[in-house]
Ligand SMILES: Cc1cc2nc3c(=O)[nH]c(=O)nc-3n(C[C@H](O)[C@H](O)[C@H](O)COP(=O)(O)OP(=O)(O)OC[C@H]3O[C@@H](n4cnc5c(N)ncnc54)[C@H](O)[C@@H]3O)c2cc1C
């Protein structure tokens with residue numbers, strides 16, 4: 001019997017669940033696959049409703065984690081096995097070697113002297129990272145990761161003598177005793193290479209909405225300047241392609257809820273940075289739920305933002321690395337073929353569990369969203385459950401924490 | 412602002428669903444399909460507008476729409492449609508509605524629209540040729556399966572050309588031609604916009620436009636290749652051009668043979684030098700063309716039929732009109748080939764029976780042409796001619 005709680009996934013919903021449960025006096029283990037906490041929110045430039053940078057919300061969460069000895073964070077970790085039953089689970093967790101010291105050492109200088117690189121996962125391929133790296137300045141844990149696969153021969157030689165690094169650290173496995181489990185595995189951007197008619201990710205200067213967040217971020221590949229990836233030029237005109245792979249039975253068969261709002265936010269980024277840039281949003285319907293309608297009204301009032309009803313169904317490479325798009329303006333009944341300096345595909349959120357399986361008894365629907373598990377003391381929250389914004393992800397995290405607490409209480 | 416009163420016809424929407432456009436209610440007007448279709452022109456793209464007309468039951472708009480004929484049913488739109496609304500099937504259902512209702516007597520259209528009508532449609536020529544058979548059997552002293560002294564079989568001994576086959580087929584053929592010509596004229600009027608439309612740019616006489624249409628569309632079916640110029644669907648492309656072209660050429664060859672034989676036979680009565688008597692010898696040039704034509708017919712048919720079977724049933728359904736036409740042409744081709752084989756094998760019973768069926772099916776092919784999918788030969792040509800006259804290519 002254990003009254004500890006396991007949280008799988010350290011994104012906004014998982015962190016909220018972990019903190020709530022720990023502050024109620026339970027031991028909590030966060031098992032996070034990536035090297036840092038924060039999930040997808042950490043990749044955003046700013047997030048609504050307040051349009052503050054991710055550090056502001058995450059910073060508070062990290063403070064609470066730092067201060068709370070009940071929370072144990074396992075990064076680069078994944079659940080690989082489960083035995084026992086509700087109230088008394090034994091969970092096996094595999095941990096990949098980080099190869100850097102357990103305390104916070106600043107490797108900035110050393111890292112910049114390396115020459116082996118690989119495309120950055122955090123910047124979604126828009127930049128290259130070194131073999132010794134930290135994705136963002138406010139990362140938690142603030143530790144670097146040594147990825148030996150990316151090191152060049154010279155890098156290897158240079159790092160071999162560094163006694164702070166442990167090049168030969170082995171993967172290990174730990175087992176945890178917990179009474180309940182919160183699954184907060186979140187989402188990933190829908191893979192654009194599936195969208196054959198939208199260029200399948202091969203059209204230059206046609207980026208995804210998450211890539212645009214990285215371009216707009218001060219810690220991103222362009223220090224926050226929204227420019228064309230191919231030549232670093234400010235785009236004169238930008239098109240947004242709504243529902244790119246969403247509400248589509250051939251791709252994501254649901255409305256991703258957030259991408260209309262994300263696009264409106266991106267219009268604000270552009271209007272602020274490049275007021276001259278003409279922006280056109282191609283949509284089927286614009287979804288601004290609840291009070292978000294205020295944002296829609298604000299964006300609609302911007303002089304250089306235009307809306308066209310009609311889904312973009314073709315994107316091809318144009319001259320000078322422009323993007324040629326085709327859509328029917330369904331209100332005027334006209335088929336448009338237009339050239340843009342840059343095109344943003346408003347791709348949706350696909351649940352992580354659509355393509356990977358957890359060794360936990362949680363049922364998922366055909367889209368990959370969790371549909372049950374509560375009878376086994378397993379509670380889902382955040383985008384693992386349904387497409388949600390940050391506020392509602394956090395709320396669902398709290399809800400899952402309370403259910404988990406009730407499951408283990410008094411044991 | 413101009414106002415327009417919408418009069419939805421629910422029965423029509425329902426009948427469209429029955430005619431093959433079942434999925435139409437799923438459409439949410441995203442307009443992907445209009446982009447998916449490489450043929451849809453920029454200023455009046457389809458099939459999104461047809462989807463909304465169809466679901467609102469706007470029958471007049473849909474049946475007088477020229478664009479339903481410009482659709483070549485490649486299915487790009489259905490492949491890319493995010494909702495599985497199968498716009499290509501709806502376009503095809505709209506065409507079927509025109510086959511059913513365009514020309515008088517519409518009761519034939521009614522019978523042609525569903526399998527339940529088949530017994531009557533088959534029964535009419537079956538009875539007709541049975542009477543002919545019975546009458547001739549009387550002339551032959553009551554023999555229903557006559558053979559010549561040398562054991563050879565001559566179909567003319569029963570189905571005598573001059574008094575039965577030729578007049579009946581000429582009547583049927585020209586009757587159908589008359590009916591379909593009336594339909595074509597009606598369709599042309601329906602297509603024509605109200606008021607006057609000025610066409611700027613180069614103009615051509617309609618005869619030349621018709622020539623272009625016949626060469627590009629009918630003889631070479633070049634637009635099937637244009638179908639593949641649309642956005643990438645990520646699905647294998649169905650090459651329909653070859654099968655369709657082979658079929659068209661086969662028909663041309665067989666029509667040529669029929670015309671030559673008819674001319675030789677009837678003309679021979681005036682100018683003995685050009686007289687042709689049937690059955691032709693196997694190595695006769697005309698006979699060779701006939702047999703090559705028949706072979707091409709089977710090859711083309713096989714290609715088109717296999718394609719229909721291989722289709723992704725989720726995004727593309729073949730409807731009754733498709734199967735009726737394929738079925739009748741198959742029947743014509745197979746009975747034609749087998750009657751010849753049985754004749755040469757001197758199997759008298761099967762030979763006459765199969766030849767009789769051959770006549771039944773050929774009659775069905777021609778007599779019901781205005782209400783069958785084969786009508787597209789004329790209706791689509793009219794539509795293409797119409798848009799070309801108004802400055803569009805297709
Ligand atoms: C372009 C875009 C812009 C957005 N902008 C906003 C905005 O401005 N405001 C807003 O409110 N929302 C916004 N969102 C939505 C927001 O990103 C989500 O609401 C939020 O990320 C949900 O958090 P989460 O914790 O459920 O999932 P995630 O953030 O995805 O976190 C899940 C975590 O689980 C980890 N994980 C996954 N699988 C495993 C596993 N098997 N084992 C261990 N760990 C695992 C992941 O590494 C990740 O750290 C935006 C979304 C998009 C697409």
Ligand code: SF4
Nearest residue numbers: 243246255256259260
């Ligand atoms: S939120 Fe908007 S862009 Fe995203 S799937 Fe829904 S309607 Fe499409």
Ligand code: SF4
Nearest residue numbers: 438439441442444492
């Ligand atoms: S038929 Fe399909 S692709 Fe066309 S508008 Fe409707 S939903 Fe969109």
